[in-house]
Amino acid sequence: MNYELFKSIHNLSGHSQVLDNFMVFITNNAIYMFALALLILWIFGGKTIKRAVLYAGGTGLIALVVNVLIAQIYYEPRPFVTHHVQTLIPHVADSSFPSDHSTGAFTIAIAMWFRCKNIGIPMFILALLTGFSRIWAGLHYPFDVVGSLIVAVVVSYVIVKLSRLFDPLINWIISTYDSIFGKKNRSNKSSRT
Template sequence: MAGLALSGSNPDVELLYDINGLAKDAPQWLDRTVAYVGEYGLLLALVLLVLGGWWSVRRRSPSAEEAASSVAALIWAPLAAGVAVLVNVPIRGFVERRRPFLDHQGLDVLVSGKTDFSFVSDHATIAMALGVGLFVAHRRLGLAGIAVALVEGFCRVYMGVHYPTDVVGGFALGTAVALLLSPVASALLTPVVRAVAASPGIGGVVWRRPRGVGGVVAGDCAEESAGGRERDLAA
């Protein structure tokens, strides 16, 4: 498997040269910008989108119950990215695909020090897992997250550190983990988030009660009902 995509006639390699060739014709400041954005900036943007989703559902959810399920889905997004990276560890070890600049001459490599295996791209995996995980919880921000993930994949090839199929593989892995494990994650995380929402001290991190709306969470409603029954019995 180590010799995967070594042939110069391979469409994967040809597309690599076409995309990376844009870096050779671009001004140096643009290459430095793409290198920074592709290495750090876009992943940070995705984290900010997830935080924006949390802020949105916390303030706009009509009930604590709905907010709890949405926040649980948002928590799953970064967890999915972490799980996907762990899944990628044995995949990389099995495929053992070298970085493209080690086997192909003339590439403009914008980031040095990449010595690990190339397939699949961790950056593409993390980005798409975050984007798809966000989409499950918040459609509008999720679409923006997926768009950012696609740009991340393009940047990795532009930078000369990944083949296009490394990126496509990362997209597939991140999407699969985020979607396939989402029901299990929701079943495990939602009760925990619901318990946090029911806590008088920290429930506000899950749901901000709109002004004029009575009852903060289901737990408070249950306590009020129990108190009412006690008063009825006392009467």
């Protein structure tokens, strides 16, 4: 069933250069788009947004560590290793389950959604597109992406439940940042007046 689902999505590739290029762009660059979004939110956001950014980034890193542990326990060959699949981009033949790109994208989006829904929702749409693009490009099975979503939900939920443990560190990072960079901004504003 997993392979049949994979074929139904991957077989859409190769018919439109525009769509293929779009999917390759997403599969290669979505993680950088998430990183850029977090950086912009950190720079221009208030304390609440900064907290959401730190939690989203930290939760994403923890989820990727969970992926590494899963890959050590369970090895799933990639579709192009097991079957005759023409990938849109080259990739090493490491474990397919779960998808690291999808896990990172889903986890950042879900962690952000827990704290700031209006930002988390568009991020989640981009995460769905990221997972879909990984299948389209021939790099992952659909269940790899579903596995990534499950890892993202579980890790994000656990971190939310344990946030009281992390809050002192998060608050310290924000206050340290504000004490270093906030004073410069205040002194620049006061020198202009």
